[in-house]
Amino acid sequence: MPTFAVSIRKPLALAFAAAAAAAIAFSVACSGDDSDDLLSMTYMGGFVPQANLPFVAVYVAEEQGFFAEEGLEVDIQHAGFTGSHKSLILAGEIDITTLPASEMLQVRANSGAPYVAVMLFGQRGDFGYAVLNSSGIESPADFAGRNVGFKGIVQSEFHAMLAAHGLTTNDMTMRDVGFNPVVLVEQQVDVYPVFLSNEPDTLTRNLNQEITVFEAADYGVPTLGVVYLVTEEFLEDETNREKLERFLRATIRAFEFAVEDPAAAIESTEAFLAEDPPPDLVHERFILDTEIENALSDLTRANGVGWFTQQQFRALTDVLLEYGALENDIDIEQAIDRSFLESIHR
Amino acid sequence: MISKPISDLDAYDAAEPRRPRLSRPDLRPTLTWILPPLVALVLLAVAVELWVRLGDVSIWLMPRPTSVIESFFVDFGRYFNEGLKTLAVSLGGLAIGTAAATLLAAGVAHSNILERAVLPIAIMVKVTPVVALIPLFIIWLGHGWNPKIAIAALITYFPVLINAIAGFRDIDPRMHDFFRSVNASTWEIFRHLRWPAAVPYLFASLKISVTLSLIGAVVAEFFLSGQGGLGAVIWIEQNSLRLEQVFASVLMLTIIGMTLSTAVVVAERLFSWRLDQPVTAS
Numbered sequence: 001m002p003t004f005a006v007s008i009r010k011p012l013a014l015a016f017a018a019a020a021a022a023a024i025a026f027s028v029a030c031s032g033d034d035s036d037d038l039l040s041m042t043y044m045g046g047f048v049p050q051a052n053l054p055f056v057a058v059y060v061a062e063e064q065g066f067f068a069e070e071g072l073e074v075d076i077q078h079a080g081f082t083g084s085h086k087s088l089i090l091a092g093e094i095d096i097t098t099l100p101a102s103e104m105l106q107v108r109a110n111s112g113a114p115y116v117a118v119m120l121f122g123q124r125g126d127f128g129y130a131v132l133n134s135s136g137i138e139s140p141a142d143f144a145g146r147n148v149g150f151k152g153i154v155q156s157e158f159h160a161m162l163a164a165h166g167l168t169t170n171d172m173t174m175r176d177v178g179f180n181p182v183v184l185v186e187q188q189v190d191v192y193p194v195f196l197s198n199e200p201d202t203l204t205r206n207l208n209q210e211i212t213v214f215e216a217a218d219y220g221v222p223t224l225g226v227v228y229l230v231t232e233e234f235l236e237d238e239t240n241r242e243k244l245e246r247f248l249r250a251t252i253r254a255f256e257f258a259v260e261d262p263a264a265a266i267e268s269t270e271a272f273l274a275e276d277p278p279p280d281l282v283h284e285r286f287i288l289d290t291e292i293e294n295a296l297s298d299l300t301r302a303n304g305v306g307w308f309t310q311q312q313f314r315a316l317t318d319v320l321l322e323y324g325a326l327e328n329d330i331d332i333e334q335a336i337d338r339s340f341l342e343s344i345h346r
Numbered sequence: 347m348i349s350k351p352i353s354d355l356d357a358y359d360a361a362e363p364r365r366p367r368l369s370r371p372d373l374r375p376t377l378t379w380i381l382p383p384l385v386a387l388v389l390l391a392v393a394v395e396l397w398v399r400l401g402d403v404s405i406w407l408m409p410r411p412t413s414v415i416e417s418f419f420v421d422f423g424r425y426f427n428e429g430l431k432t433l434a435v436s437l438g439g440l441a442i443g444t445a446a447a448t449l450l451a452a453g454v455a456h457s458n459i460l461e462r463a464v465l466p467i468a469i470m471v472k473v474t475p476v477v478a479l480i481p482l483f484i485i486w487l488g489h490g491w492n493p494k495i496a497i498a499a500l501i502t503y504f505p506v507l508i509n510a511i512a513g514f515r516d517i518d519p520r521m522h523d524f525f526r527s528v529n530a531s532t533w534e535i536f537r538h539l540r541w542p543a544a545v546p547y548l549f550a551s552l553k554i555s556v557t558l559s560l561i562g563a564v565v566a567e568f569f570l571s572g573q574g575g576l577g578a579v580i581w582i583e584q585n586s587l588r589l590e591q592v593f594a595s596v597l598m599l600t601i602i603g604m605t606l607s608t609a610v611v612v613a614e615r616l617f618s619w620r621l622d623q624p625v626t627a628s
Contacts, residue, residue: 086587091404103585111587113406152571152581175489176572180481188485 039243040073041095044085046226049078049272051284052197053258053291054098054121054226056269060254063268070246076272089231090114095240096247100126101224102156102325105317108335109326114232117336119248120308121255122225123297124217127155128196130181130203133210135190140214141165146190149177155193156323157216157223164219185209196294201286222315224308225294235337248306248340255305259296262288304345310336383604391415409589418594424579425598431575433602435491435563439498440556447503448548451510455540456532461511472504476562480569490573494566501562502555506548513547514540549614556606560599 045055058076061067067074077094079085085097090113099107101120107113129148131137137146140161150158154169162168177183177192181203184192194200194213203209217223228248234240258265266285273279300307313332320326391411397403398410418425450468454461476497483493517539525535567577576595583591 083584087404087406090406090587107585107587113587150572152578154572174572176570177489178481178484178569180485182481182485183489186485188489 037071038073039071039239039246040075041243041247042075042077042093043247044077044079044088044094044097046079046083046085046098048080049269049274050198051266051269051288051291052098052226053255053288053295054228055272056258056265056288057121057251057254059272060257060265060268061250063271064254064257066250066253066257067247070250072243072246072250074247086113089229092231092233095234096228096230096244098226099229101227101313101316102320104227104229105313105320105330105335106325109317109320109328109330115229115335116232116235117227117229117308117313118244118338118340119228119251119306120224120312121227121291121306122294123300124215124225124294125157125223126196126225126294127157127223128194128200128213128215129158129161130184130192130194130200130211130213131190132184132187133212137190137212139165140219141167143167143191144171146172147175147188148172148191149175149183149189149193151179151193152176155216156320156325157221158193159323160221160319161214161216161219164221181207184211197287197290198283200290201283205282205286222312222319224312224316225291227308228306232334241340245340245343249344252304252306252344255295258288259292259305262292304341306341307345308336308338308341310338379608406587406589409593411593413590414593414597417590418597421591421594425576425594428574428576428579428595429598429602431573432560432563432567432577432599435494435566435575436498436559436602436606438491438495439500439562440502440552440559442495443499443502443555443559444506444548444552446499447506448510451507451514451544452536452540454507454511455514468504468507471500476501476565480566483566484570489570494563494570494573494575497566498559498562501565502559505551505554505558509547509551510544513544516547517543545617546614549610549617552610552614553607556610557603560603560606564599 043058045052045058047055049055055078058074062074062076079088079097085094086099086107088094089097096118099115101117101122102125104115104117108115129140135146137143143162143165144167148169154174159169162171172191175189177189181192181194181199183189184203185207194203196213196215200211200213203211215223228251230240230244234244254265262285266281266288269284269288270279270281273284295305299309299312310332313336317326317330317332321329394408395411398405398408450464454464479500480493480497483496487493487496514536521539522535525539530538563575564577564580567573567575568581571578571581576599579595580592583589583595
């Protein structure tokens with residue numbers, strides 16, 4: 001019996017050992033797959049958390065699990081008011097960030113920063129020029145002889161819009177007004193430059209003014225909004241390209257989610273907004289609605305959201321060059337990479 | 347009539363005019379004045395250069411000091427001209443802030459009620475972040491130089507106010523009694539007793555506020571960058587990530603700050619020497 005017992009036990013023990021070894025090998029193999037598949041990256045929004053579409057796309061992708069479905073772990077950060085995102089991405093401290101297309105081109109041309117735009121949100125620019133309805137100004141042609149505000153720098157698109165009406169800044173009094181729309185309410189200036197996504201709401205809802213906003217894009221001036229950008233060095237690495245494609249796929253999904261259901265997108269955004277003071281959700285919704293409207297065009301309807309062309313960037317560069325915002329021309333092909341969008345929207 | 351300030355009653359002899367305690371100041375810059383900060387700056391620059399080169403620090407985070415110095419000399423005219431604008435704002439603010447604070451301190455030194463009324467307001471203004479006030483100053487004072495000068499004045503007045511109050515009150519009570527005994531008027535007491543007592547305090551506060559006024563000017567220029575100044579250059583170049591130009595502007599600011607600080611020290615010596623001249627009483 002003992003012999004029998006031994007003979008029975010031995011194959012059983014061997015079977016158990018083999019099964020255990022197989023289970024361990026399988027679990028190791030599976031866990032190995034997981035760790036290889038899960039990629040992490042750092043995103044930094046170029047301002048404070050609020051419902052700007054390039055930020056909302058990231059919030060929604062995180063909250064709705066789109067990043068997780070792509071096997072992506074995203075560390076979401078914000079630069080606040082510092083502008084540090086522009087340097088941190090060049091130093092490799094973060095992977096992807098946001099910047100207005102005109103500013104991206106300017107920094108690339110003037111300081112040689114190897115930025116590469118990979119997705120475009122605003123199909124038109126973020127700036128507008130607000131006037132009180134009581135001012136009698138009905139078009140930019142009426143700016144002549146008026147007090148016109150600017151925020152530190154007169155935008156190239158403003159020069160181009162004036163040129164479209166046969167004017168230059170010499171035909172008006174230019175005043176550096178800083179960042180307070182009350183100067184328009186107090187009529188210290190007749191024209192006040194606004195960030196389209198928030199200041200018109202402040203002027204109409206908070207300051208109770210009836211205003212008209214002129215946009216350079218309406219007068220044939222090529223303007224573009226915010227892009228997602230990475231660096232040339234980042235794109236040289238295959239793993240980086242893989243995680244960037246996953247990131248863009250998830251954020252494009254989130255972008256479409258926000259277009260379909262902006263209220264739900266704002267709910268996802270709330271988790272990222274500062275709690276003190278409590279967020280003004282009506283204002284946040286205004287920001288999102290404005291940016292969604294500016295992010296959709298015939299081009300995106302034909303090709304998919306986030307789409308852009310080389311011609312768009314070329315035209316914007318030409319305007320920036322003409323009015324001295326760029327010191328050197330740049331090779332647009334190096335400044336943009338559409339391969340990810342082409343792959344995702346194919 | 348008392349024609350000159352008296353600071354020490356025990357040493358005072360009306361019949362024998364006092365001899366100046368200080369000899370005429372030697373205003374020539376000496377090696378001991380210039381060399382230490384220069385050596386320290388050079389050592390700092392060398393340390394940063396080594397750190398950036400050997401530590402492989404990204405040029406987008408920290409430029410090499412050699413590049414900064416190159417930019418400084420290549421574009422010297424620009425930094426100098428913009429520096430003059432910042433200097434004008436700074437000096438305007440310093441003059442207004444110092445004058446206002448000194449006048450207020452003179453009143454406060456004579457009145458405890460005024461002190462109780464004014465000091466909480468002064469402290470309230472002091473603790474208000476200046477940056478938060480700039481957009482309002484633009485609305486109140488217009489879009490030119492005025493708001494910038496006002497910011498520089500606002501940032502400088504407090505150290506002067508507190509020091510001047512202390513100085514105007516730091517008088518020998520026996521001297522005060524003496525002035526009263528000779529029927530000196532309030533103005534005479536102020537001019538010959540309180541004012542000389544306050545001068546060292548004023549200069550001590552000026553050494554602080556002269557650099558604060560530069561900071562105020564630069565901060566205001568960030569907001570009103572269309573009119574130039576080193577603050578505007580820093581803001582514009584920072585936006586274009588041209589850190590060499592940012593740091594070259596800071597270098598020019600440093601030179602202006604050191605020049606102003608030195609000017610205050612020289613003025614203090616001159617003034618102290620003048621106050622220490624013989625006193626005659628009649």
